[in-house]
Amino acid sequence: xxxxxxxxxxxxxxxxxxxxxxxxxxxxxxxxxxxxTIVFILVVxxxxxxxxxxxxxxxxxxVALIAAGxxxxxxxxxxxxxxxxxxxxxxxxxxxLDHHVVTRVGSxxxxxxxxxxxxxxxxxxLTVSAALILVSCTGINRLCAGMxxxxxxxxxxxxxxxxxxxxxxxxxxGLRMKRSVEIRCAGSRKLGFRVYGHLIGQLLLRAMDRAQxxxxxxxxxxxxxxxxxxxxxxxxxxxxxxxxxWTALFLATRIWNVADGLxxxxxxxxx
Amino acid sequence: xxxxxxxVKDLAxxxxxxxxxxxxxxxxxxxxxCVAVIGGNGAGKSTLLQHLNGxxxxxxxxxxxxxxxxxxxxxxxVRRSVGMVFQDPDDQLFMPTVFDxxxxxxxxxxxxxxEVEERAMAALERVGMAHLRGRPPYKLSAGEKRAVAIATVxxxxxxxxxxxxxxxxxxxxGRRRLIELLRxxxxxxxxxxxxxxxxxxxxxxxxxxxxxxxxADGATVEILGDEALMLRHGLEKPHSLRxxxxx
Numbered sequence: 221x222x223x224x225x226x227x228x229x230x231x232x233x234x235x236x237x238x239x240x241x242x243x244x245x246x247x248x249x250x251x252x253x254x255x256x257t258i259v260f261i262l263v264v265x266x267x268x269x270x271x272x273x274x275x276x277x278x279x280x281x282x283v284a285l286i287a288a289g290x291x292x293x294x295x296x297x298x299x300x301x302x303x304x305x306x307x308x309x310x311x312x313x314x315x316x317l318d319h320h321v322v323t324r325v326g327s328x329x330x331x332x333x334x335x336x337x338x339x340x341x342x343x344x345x346l347t348v349s350a351a352l353i354l355v356s357c358t359g360i361n362r363l364c365a366g367m368x369x370x371x372x373x374x375x376x377x378x379x380x381x382x383x384x385x386x387x388x389x390x391x392x393x394g395l396r397m398k399r400s401v402e403i404r405c406a407g408s409r410k411l412g413f414r415v416y417g418h419l420i421g422q423l424l425l426r427a428m429d430r431a432q433x434x435x436x437x438x439x440x441x442x443x444x445x446x447x448x449x450x451x452x453x454x455x456x457x458x459x460x461x462x463x464x465x466w467t468a469l470f471l472a473t474r475i476w477n478v479a480d481g482l483x484x485x486x487x488x489x490x491x
Numbered sequence: 492x493x494x495x496x497x498x499v500k501d502l503a504x505x506x507x508x509x510x511x512x513x514x515x516x517x518x519x520x521x522x523x524x525c526v527a528v529i530g531g532n533g534a535g536k537s538t539l540l541q542h543l544n545g546x547x548x549x550x551x552x553x554x555x556x557x558x559x560x561x562x563x564x565x566x567x568x569v570r571r572s573v574g575m576v577f578q579d580p581d582d583q584l585f586m587p588t589v590f591d592x593x594x595x596x597x598x599x600x601x602x603x604x605x606e607v608e609e610r611a612m613a614a615l616e617r618v619g620m621a622h623l624r625g626r627p628p629y630k631l632s633a634g635e636k637r638a639v640a641i642a643t644v645x646x647x648x649x650x651x652x653x654x655x656x657x658x659x660x661x662x663x664x665g666r667r668r669l670i671e672l673l674r675x676x677x678x679x680x681x682x683x684x685x686x687x688x689x690x691x692x693x694x695x696x697x698x699x700x701x702x703x704x705x706x707a708d709g710a711t712v713e714i715l716g717d718e719a720l721m722l723r724h725g726l727e728k729p730h731s732l733r734x735x736x737x738x
Contacts, residue, residue, distance in 0.1 A: 359587060433577065434585050436541075437582050437585065438585065438595075439546070440544050440570055441595055441643065441644070444599065448599060450608070
């Protein structure tokens with residue numbers, strides 16, 4: 221019955237709790253934050269494959285939002301760590317495949333493979349942290365409602381909403397099953413493939429049942445597919461400044477290599 | 492106010508796997524009545540409850556709530572007048588905070604922010620949980636969860652309250668609070684439960700189901716006091732009725 225343990229493990233509540241904080245960032249309209257995040261991700265993705273130093277100035281965005289939004293860095297880092305293996309696998313073969321030397325750090329030759337690998341990791345850090353910050357500053361309900369207002373088809377908005385809710389439902393069921401397996405396999409870790417097959421099948425069925433019951437509870441209280449919110453969404457000059465300012469900054473970093481430029485300026489002026 | 496009548500006529504339902512869960516159930520519950528639906532596991536209680544707010548549609552027979560006969564078209568209206576409290580509050584509480592959860596129903600009717608706030612707080616105060624408004628539901632105790640789940644339904648101002656095992660997982664004090672709370676409601680109440688002592692305390696009338704049929708429908712003291720009948724349907728005569736002698 222208790223879902224507390226599992227919820228803590230996945231920290232589902234943490235993201236929702238963060239979304240309820242009050243800060244200048246949290247008070248912004250969800251649409252403004254969504255647009256800025258999308259622009260940010262597009263800009264990060266548009267950099268050439270060997271870009272590393274040119275990406276660095278973009279860290280100002282997540283850092284500024286974490287500071288202004290009073291977000292706990294530890295929680296976000298833990299979530300990044302959960303997703304990191306995926307990025308690692310995407311980039312890990314680059315150093316093996318691309319031996320072409322692009323630059324040198326001191327006397328060390330740096331191959332294109334390593335450079336593109338680091339580039340992938342930096343992009344991963346930037347984009348995933350931006351997405352996490354977006355959810356922790358708006359909350360999934362406000363975010364989906366905002367996206368719908370911007371013209372995203374309602375079906376998609378609801379899909380995202382349920383995907384987010386049910387992700388934790390599945391995790392919850394999975395954790396309970398893990399517990400019951402641990403209790404009965406008495407310390408031995410050798411479970412055959414067949415057992416895992418059954419477990420995964422069970423997990424799917426259970427999660428579907430539970431999702432069904434939650435959906436039923438929503439319908440019972442008049443849910444008809446429209447996400448309704450207490451505070452009306454409104455966008456004013458704050459939102460315009462937020463979107464405009466950040467977009468200008470992102471584009472500037474994309475056009476000029478700020479890090480190189482700054483370095484060059486510092487060495488030239490003899491500092 | 493006769494429009495809060497719940498009337499079920501010859502209701503039958505079979506699940507896709509062929510299990511006949513209900514085989515011709517009929518009863519009529521009038522305004523303000525508090526009725527317990529009892530029966531062993533698999534007797535058809537949950538299936539019956541799922542028909543009362545239009546989650547399942549009758550295969551045969553008719554379910555009438557107030558002025559509406561249950562169909563796909565009338566289901567939204569029926570749901571507005573029937574408040575359903577689920578067995579597991581974790582299924583019912585899905586919003587980030589207690590307040591959001593209680594406000595979910597009123598928001599869906601399209602009320603203004605002020606009215607939503609008013610209704611949600613009134614419902615929370617009714618169950619004594621107003622102080623928890625900002626808390627995330629999954630951090631509450633079982634008793635608090637149950638009370639908040641009831642508030643989520645009360646905020647929709649239903650005429651009929653349907654509850655599935657409301658006292659399950661509650662400690663004795665939580666259960667006592669629940670009983671006192673249910674006693675104060677003036678809604679038509681339909682409670683499916685195995686907690687027969689709770690039935691004795693708050694429900695003057697009982698409907699006994701077995702094998703998808705109504706086996707008995709009448710005064711609680713008579714049905715629950717009939718030891719042979721109770722045993723026949725996988726139940727027991729509650730302890731509190733053992734030493735009572737009807738004259």
